[in-house]
Amino acid sequence: xxxxxxxxxxxxxxxxxxxxxxxxxxxxxxxxxxxxxxxxxxxxxxxxxxxxxxxxxxxxxxxxxxxxxxxxxxxxxxxxxxxxxxxxxxxxxxxxxxxxxxxxxxxxxxxxxxxxxxxxxxxxxxxxxxxxxxxxxxxxxxxxxxxxxxxxxxxxxxxxxxxxxxxxxxxxxxxxxxxxxxxxxxxxxxxxxxxxxxxxxxxxxxxxxxxxxxxxxxxxxxxxxxxxxxxxxxxxxxxxxxxxxxxxxxxxxxxxxxxxxxxxxxxxxxxxxxxxxxxxxxxxxxxxxxxxxxxxxxxxxxxxxxxxxxxxxxxxxxxxxxxxxxxxxxxxxxxxxxx
Amino acid sequence: xxxxxxxxxxxxxxxxxxxxxxxxxxxxxxxxxxxxxxxxxxxxxxxxxxxxxxxxxxxxxxxxxxxxxxxxxxxxxxxxxxxxxxxxxxxxxxxxxxxxxxxxxxxxxxxxxxxxxxxxxxxxxxxxxxxxxxxxxxxxxxxxxxxxxxxxxxxxxxxxxxxxxxxxxxxxxxxxxxxxxxxxxxxxxxxxxxxxxxxxxxxxxxxxxxxxxxxxxxxxxxxxxxxxxxxxxxxxxxxxxxxxxxxxxxxxxxxxxxxxxxxxxxxxxxxxxxxxxxxxxxxxxxxxxxxxxxxxxxxxxxxxxxxxxxxxxxxxxxxxxxxxxxxxxxxxxxxxxxxxxxxxxxxxxxxxxxxxxxxxxxxxxxxxxxxxxxxxxxxxxxxxxxxxxxxxxxxxxxxxxx
Numbered sequence: 001x002x003x004x005x006x007x008x009x010x011x012x013x014x015x016x017x018x019x020x021x022x023x024x025x026x027x028x029x030x031x032x033x034x035x036x037x038x039x040x041x042x043x044x045x046x047x048x049x050x051x052x053x054x055x056x057x058x059x060x061x062x063x064x065x066x067x068x069x070x071x072x073x074x075x076x077x078x079x080x081x082x083x084x085x086x087x088x089x090x091x092x093x094x095x096x097x098x099x100x101x102x103x104x105x106x107x108x109x110x111x112x113x114x115x116x117x118x119x120x121x122x123x124x125x126x127x128x129x130x131x132x133x134x135x136x137x138x139x140x141x142x143x144x145x146x147x148x149x150x151x152x153x154x155x156x157x158x159x160x161x162x163x164x165x166x167x168x169x170x171x172x173x174x175x176x177x178x179x180x181x182x183x184x185x186x187x188x189x190x191x192x193x194x195x196x197x198x199x200x201x202x203x204x205x206x207x208x209x210x211x212x213x214x215x216x217x218x219x220x221x222x223x224x225x226x227x228x229x230x231x232x233x234x235x236x237x238x239x240x241x242x243x244x245x246x247x248x249x250x251x252x253x254x255x256x257x258x259x260x261x262x263x264x265x266x267x268x269x270x271x272x273x274x275x276x277x278x279x280x281x282x283x284x285x286x287x288x289x290x291x292x293x294x295x296x297x298x299x300x301x302x303x304x305x306x307x308x309x310x311x312x313x314x315x316x317x318x319x320x321x322x323x324x325x326x327x328x329x330x331x332x333x334x335x336x337x338x339x
Numbered sequence: 340x341x342x343x344x345x346x347x348x349x350x351x352x353x354x355x356x357x358x359x360x361x362x363x364x365x366x367x368x369x370x371x372x373x374x375x376x377x378x379x380x381x382x383x384x385x386x387x388x389x390x391x392x393x394x395x396x397x398x399x400x401x402x403x404x405x406x407x408x409x410x411x412x413x414x415x416x417x418x419x420x421x422x423x424x425x426x427x428x429x430x431x432x433x434x435x436x437x438x439x440x441x442x443x444x445x446x447x448x449x450x451x452x453x454x455x456x457x458x459x460x461x462x463x464x465x466x467x468x469x470x471x472x473x474x475x476x477x478x479x480x481x482x483x484x485x486x487x488x489x490x491x492x493x494x495x496x497x498x499x500x501x502x503x504x505x506x507x508x509x510x511x512x513x514x515x516x517x518x519x520x521x522x523x524x525x526x527x528x529x530x531x532x533x534x535x536x537x538x539x540x541x542x543x544x545x546x547x548x549x550x551x552x553x554x555x556x557x558x559x560x561x562x563x564x565x566x567x568x569x570x571x572x573x574x575x576x577x578x579x580x581x582x583x584x585x586x587x588x589x590x591x592x593x594x595x596x597x598x599x600x601x602x603x604x605x606x607x608x609x610x611x612x613x614x615x616x617x618x619x620x621x622x623x624x625x626x627x628x629x630x631x632x633x634x635x636x637x638x639x640x641x642x643x644x645x646x647x648x649x650x651x652x653x654x655x656x657x658x659x660x661x662x663x664x665x666x667x668x669x670x671x672x673x674x675x676x677x678x679x680x681x682x683x684x685x686x687x688x689x690x691x692x693x694x695x696x697x698x699x700x701x702x703x704x705x706x707x708x709x710x711x712x713x714x715x716x717x718x719x720x721x722x723x724x725x726x727x728x729x730x731x732x733x734x735x736x737x738x739x740x741x
């Protein structure tokens with residue numbers, strides 16, 4: 001790792017080859033080695049600074065602050081993590097950061113006010129929610145063109161591709177629905193009425209459940225992905241003495257599908273939920289207005305982005321304990337890891 | 340209370356997905372659902388405007404009617420009308436007084452089967468229209484009148500208020516003074532009936548939260564040199580000591596002249612300086628910028644308190660229709676009575692309606708001309724049931740009897 005930090009990234013082909021070898025020869029036992037291929041650096045978008053902060057993984061020191069377009073929010077990797085896509089909402093662009101140069105090298109028009117987006121599992125398409133325009137924009141990455149716009153409810157937000165890439169699920173905050181879209185045609189299969197202000201969501205690793213955070217309803221819904229019905233609801237009455245309203249926004253699931261992490265926003269806490277029993281196992285105090293979350297590839301550390309206190313909190317996943325909190329830029333939004 | 344929340348939500352979410360391909364926004368096979376918008380005559384004093392210099396040159400200073408907020412509400416609701424196979428239609432009607440507005444209401448109810456009405460008119464007119472429509476199968480939402488009496492003596496079971504009352508606004512302001520430890524207030528009030536109502540609401544709030552009224556003085560908007568006692572800021576604000584000057588002035592023209600002209604260097608609040616508002620363009624939290632931005636894109640002006648109140652009224656109704664899967668008045672009213680509903684007003688915290696007077700519980704923004712300084716209720720003010728009920732008429736103060 002320290003060597004990687006000095007020498008920069010290993011060439012792409014070498015990384016892929018090593019990754020392949022590790023997987024075939026030693027299988028899952030080598031997952032640690034596989035994840036060490038990246039620099040491990042953390043990339044954090046700062047909504048009000050119009051920058052992306054790059055932190056060294058171990059020292060958590062700033063490597064670089066990359067200027068980007070106004071109001072950077074969601075970020076996603078391309079498949080080999082040589083590029084990081086950043087939604088610059090106020091300039092209607094998804095910008096591309098080159099990870100070796102650590103600078104913006106390209107930008108793609110993404111419709112009005114892109115907020116969250118995901119890249120299709122085959123790496124060809126970006127689907128972005130256009131918050132101000134009530135649309136989901138489908139963008140062809142090669143030609144950098146929007147090839148389809150699907151009307152959504154008011155203020156679309158969370159975008160989640162199914163693992164097979166056949167569907168994309170989009171939440172609409174004001175309209176309180178989740179749209180299930182056919183990615184081949186753009187048809188809406190179903191409009192699922194959910195809680196008040198649905199924000200972000202995640203599919204379980206087996207693809208059978210869609211876990212959704214409803215900010216104003218202050219709950220999480222579990223939706224059966226075959227029937228589109230709500231089959232479970234998690235509430236947070238157990239949290240006592242929170243400084244503000246419980247407002248679930250960010251949601252992440254561990255790779256084994258056993259644990260779900262939900263940030264509770266203004267309540268300044270993170271809920272750790274057992275997926276099977278759908279019970280909250282623990283509440284951890286994090287920063288103010290805790291929103292987005294990101295797990296390391298080895299699932300050992302969870303990063304919580306605190307947009308109200310301009311910092312990030314590191315959680316030891318196994319011990320379910322806070323390790324520390326580190327300052328970043330103003331109104332941090334999303335954190336991604338080069339691992 | 341929390342237990343109720345869980346139970347009710349489970350029931351509400353029991354039947355959910357409407358499967359099958361559909362194209363959003365398709366208008367075919369949608370039944371018309373009419374929302375009536377009743378607009379009373381603009382009160383003379385509002386017609387006069389804020390300041391003569393601004394009237395001619397800054398059209399944005401001319402107060403706009405909140406029908407724009409209602410239009411946005413219908414537009415937002417439309418997206419999901421298809422879930423209920425209905426198409427929302429806003430019917431805008433004008434009327435000089437309560438008689439004409441009542442006639443318009445009856446006409447829409449009979450001819451277009453309208454069941455939901457918004458009313459933008461002075462308090463007494465709202466009261467008359469509400470009285471005249473009592474017993475009809477409809478709900479009436481007051482989106483502009485802040486009068487306390489509408490929430491008390493003039494209340495009606497089918498009359499709802501999405502705009503806060505004077506009492507809610509003044510309670511918010513006084514909570515802030517108490518937190519800042521600025522409890523001694525010089526009250527200046529104009530001759531308008533509404534100034535008197537606002538000043539009374541302020542004095543009520545002062546009593547509730549322990550602020551002290553240093554003096555109450557009346558002003559007059561005149562240049563008459565013989566009336567200098569009541570028209571000169573220097574004279575009016577000459578007093579041994581006070582922490583703030585509170586001004587009740589519906590016209591605004593006199594109140595706007597007071598800051599920086601007080602004898603003592605003290606903040607001015609109420610009509611200018613720090614003002615309690617239902618909504619403000621400068622609020623950056625809780626998704627408010629998105630609501631403001633969508634509004635400003637269409638109307639090229641700021642979204643006002645009443646715009647917000649009209650928008651949220653339609654949002655609440657469309658949500659009730661979605662959740663109850665019914666467009667019947669009784670079902671919508673029952674949904675609004677449910678104390679576990681969590682309505683999203685985009686200013687933090689879930690909103691709901693007070694069952695004792697149909698006032699929407701909500702946060703109040705304390706704003707300067709370009710910034711939200713604080714949001715009430717302030718954290719220090721607690722309530723046994725709901726902190727939002729520290730603002731305005733709580734159940735035990737209510738003179739409303741349905």
